[in-house]
Amino acid sequence: MAALPSSPIPASTVPPAKGELRTALGRFATGVTIVTCRDAAGSAVGLTCNSFNALSLEPPLVLWSLRRASPSLAAFTGAGHFAVNVLAEDQIELSRRFASPAADKFADGVWHDGAGGAPLLVGAAAVFECAREAHQDAGDHVLFIGRVLRLADAALPPLVFHGGRYHLLGEIL
Incomplete structure (x- = not known):
């Protein structure tokens, strides 16, 4: 890993290697969410996601990204609605379940349908019910x-x- 430069980085710098970029991005702490929707057949689809962010207050917009190689991509690009369920610290096992290839991810947790049928998690720290405004290719993600x-x-x-691990938020004294 390279040390931080003491002067501005020259314009001709070689782009970082994928592993270096992943490590540096891991230094940014994020929340953990489960993003959900209904596919064209009406089945619940969900995945663990930490790329969720606020985009605009007026109008109220949020964004998140999904790998183009994800088997869930077609469901989300075809869905008119999705929900972002921000996980509470006691929901770590749900995060792991939705990050795995488990067959029935919704077997754990208490779920009910929100806007457009997108599953909403009972006991989440926050839930955002959204109408999909747009989706756009961006590198290896959408x-x-x-x-x-x-x-x-x-x-x-x-x-x-x-840093590649789950953490609990502690109070600063």
């Missing part, structure tokens, strides 16, 4: 932009991901 139709939040400590 960016999804959603207009927030409804939301709910609870004063629960969130699950955090940093």
Whole structure:
């Protein structure tokens, strides 16, 4: 790993290797979400995602990204709605389940249908019900932009991901 430069980086710098980029991006702590929708057949689809971000307050927009190689891509590009379920720290096993190839990911947790049938997780720290505004190819991912139709939040400590591992959020004294 390279040390931080003491002067500005020259314009001719060679782009970072994929592993170096992944490691450096891992230094940015994120929340952990399960993004859900219904596919064309009406089946629930969901995956663990930490690329969720706020985009705009007016209008209320959020974004997240999904690898183009994901088997869930067709479901999300075809869905008119999706939900972003921000996980609480006690939902780490759900995060692992939705990051795995488990057959029935929705067998655990308590779920109910939101806008467009997108599954909403009971007990999440926050839930954003969204209408898909757009999706766009960006490198090896697809960016999804959603207009927030409804939301709910609870004063629960969130699950955090940093440096390739889950963490709990602690208070600064």
